[in-house]
Amino acid sequence: MLAELTIRQLRNISALSLSPSLGINLLLGENGAGKTSILEAIHLLALGRSFRTRSLKQLIQFEQQHLQIISKTVDHKTPIGLQYGLTSGLEIRLNNAPLKKLSDLASQLPLQFIPANCHQFFEQGPKYRRQLLDWGLFHVEPSFNFHWQAYKKVVQQRNSAIRQHKKTDEIQLWDAHLVSHGDEISKQRIKRLEHLLAEFKIIFPRLCPSHKNSVFSLKYRSGWPKDSSLKDTIAATIERDKQLGYTRSGSHAADWSFKVDDYEPNEVFSRGQQKLFFIALCMAQIKTTQQGNIKSILLIDDISSELDASHQEIILNELANLSVQTFITSTDNSLADIAKNNADFTTFHVKQGQLL
Ligand SMILES: Nc1ncnc2c1ncn2[C@@H]1O[C@H](COP(=O)(O)OP(=O)(O)O)[C@@H](O)[C@H]1O
Ligand SMILES: [Mg+2]
Numbered sequence: 001m002l003a004e005l006t007i008r009q010l011r012n013i014s015a016l017s018l019s020p021s022l023g024i025n026l027l028l029g030e031n032g033a034g035k036t037s038i039l040e041a042i043h044l045l046a047l048g049r050s051f052r053t054r055s056l057k058q059l060i061q062f063e064q065q066h067l068q069i070i071s072k073t074v075d076h077k078t079p080i081g082l083q084y085g086l087t088s089g090l091e092i093r094l095n096n097a098p099l100k101k102l103s104d105l106a107s108q109l110p111l112q113f114i115p116a117n118c119h120q121f122f123e124q125g126p127k128y129r130r131q132l133l134d135w136g137l138f139h140v141e142p143s144f145n146f147h148w149q150a151y152k153k154v155v156q157q158r159n160s161a162i163r164q165h166k167k168t169d170e171i172q173l174w175d176a177h178l179v180s181h182g183d184e185i186s187k188q189r190i191k192r193l194e195h196l197l198a199e200f201k202i203i204f205p206r207l208c209p210s211h212k213n214s215v216f217s218l219k220y221r222s223g224w225p226k227d228s229s230l231k232d233t234i235a236a237t238i239e240r241d242k243q244l245g246y247t248r249s250g251s252h253a254a255d256w257s258f259k260v261d262d263y264e265p266n267e268v269f270s271r272g273q274q275k276l277f278f279i280a281l282c283m284a285q286i287k288t289t290q291q292g293n294i295k296s297i298l299l300i301d302d303i304s305s306e307l308d309a310s311h312q313e314i315i316l317n318e319l320a321n322l323s324v325q326t327f328i329t330s331t332d333n334s335l336a337d338i339a340k341n342n343a344d345f346t347t348f349h350v351k352q353g354q355l356l
Contacts (some may be wrong), residue, residue: 001074001325002042002109008068011037012353021346022074023328024319026339029350035329036328038350039113039299042327045069045082046109046297048090048102056084073109080105082154103145109297110139110289112282116302118273120279122266126255132281133256137192139289139296144188149253151181159246168238178250179231185251186222186230192288193218193256199284200258207276214261223253273304279315286324289332298324304332313338320344 006017012034018025027035040050040059050059060067066085072078081093092099104199112135121128126303137144158174160307197218205212224233233249241247258281265277295320298319303312312330319326326354328335339345349356 001297003072003074004070004076005042006068006070007038007041009064009319010041010067010069011058011061013037013041013061014061014353016354017350018355020036020325020327021344022325024063024328024339024343025333025345026345026347027327027329027350028331028333028336029348030331032277033350034353035350036301037353039301039327039329041069042299043113044084045071045105046111047106048082048092050084051113051115057086060086080109088173106138107240110295111297111299112285114181114279114282114298114300116305118278119271119306121278122257122264122274126253129256131148132285133189133192133196136285136289137188141188141192144185147184147188151178151185154178154181155247156254160325162242162247163245165242168242170329171238171242172235177230178313178347179234182223182230182251184250186254187256189251189256190220193220195288197258197279199287200280203283203287203318204277204280206318207280207311208273211260211273217262219257219259221253221255223251224249272308272311273307274327276311276315283322286322290323297322298326300326302330303328304330304335309334316345325354 001022004017004019006015007013008015011126014033016034016038018038027038029035036052040052043049043057044056050056053059066083066088071080073080078095079093083091085091092102092105094105117309121132134144134148137148154174154177158171158178161171161174196215198286201216204216205214222230224230228236230250234247237249253333257264259265264272264349282298286298289296303315307315309332312332312335316328316335320342336347339347
């Protein structure tokens with residue numbers, strides 16, 4: 001969790017210092033004030049990328065050469081610094097030593113981001129659902145990353161053999177590794193989803209009391225046909241893969257959802273309810289990834305969109321019971337009233353890239 005945060009020359013923020021609380025930080029202000037930019041800075045610091053753009057150049061304040069984000073972890077006061085320059089690129093320092101890999105930073109700062117349009121989660125492609133699932137596995141299952149990196153590499157090599165029109169037995173050299181890592185990934189994902197669903201079932205009805213009697217169930221697609229094993233599928237589909245030019249079946253094609261009374265969430269829920277669904281999912285992630293003293297950071301952009309005042313209040317109170325450092329943006333000043341009487345909340349008013 002972050003103790004102090006200084007942002008320089010990022011979007012409309014020239015220089016801003018913020019001492020966040022360990023609980024819930026509300027960032028309130030008008031459109032264009034710089035609220036989302038503060039979340040973007042924290043996201044960039046934790047993950048080395050933005051949620052708004054692939055090109056970090058866009059984040060550098062107009063007419064400037066570089067941006068800078070500096071913070072400290074709460075527990076050990078470890079300094080974390082990030083600089084991105086037009087010519088120097090991305091430089092990250094942890095405890096004053098340069099970091100080689102961005103993933104080192106992700107394991108230091110487990111972070112989840114809830115975008116304003118998160119209600120679209122169950123309509124978007126499977127990639128986003130796999131990412132959410134694998135985020136949790138990355139943080140709780142020490143061997144997951146090893147299997148996933150190895151698996152991705154094998155698929156790449158197999159695909160490259162296919163594209164080079166290698167002989168079938170040369171393509172199939174990769175299959176045993178693909179299957180062993182793929183089976184392990186699938187096993188870990190199912191276990192993780194069951195764990196997640198167990199927490200979700202408790203949290204969601206609290207956020208959405210109108211569904212307290214609903215039945216939630218896991219739908220999991222492994223990435224190959226249900227009635228077959230990965231080994232048999234890969235062996236049986238080699239001709240199809242050669243025609244397609246890539247390996248279609250496998251853990252890279254997995255998908256999942258939590259059904260509500262046997263329906264997909266987006267088939268029965270309003271946008272607001274879908275947003276509550278996604279938020280409950282993220283809360284379940286937090287509950288199930290808390291181990292030892294590893295705490296996570298949660299960013300919620302524009303909490304007020306799609307949600308009425310009473311549901312926003314339920315979410316805020318629910319978050320206060322979780323051990324997670326939260327940053328929430330909203331244009332709705334009435335949230336400050338909820339925060340006023342609760343020690344877990346700290347309110348910041350943002351205007352023209354500065355704190356009031
Ligand atoms: N590279 C940049 N340099 C300066 N200002 C920028 C840059 N990129 C975006 N902006 C401006 O920064 C402001 C803050 O945007 P944002 O953080 O999205 O506001 P909010 O979330 O408070 O509505 C916007 O007015 C936007 O036009
Ligand atoms: Mg915004």
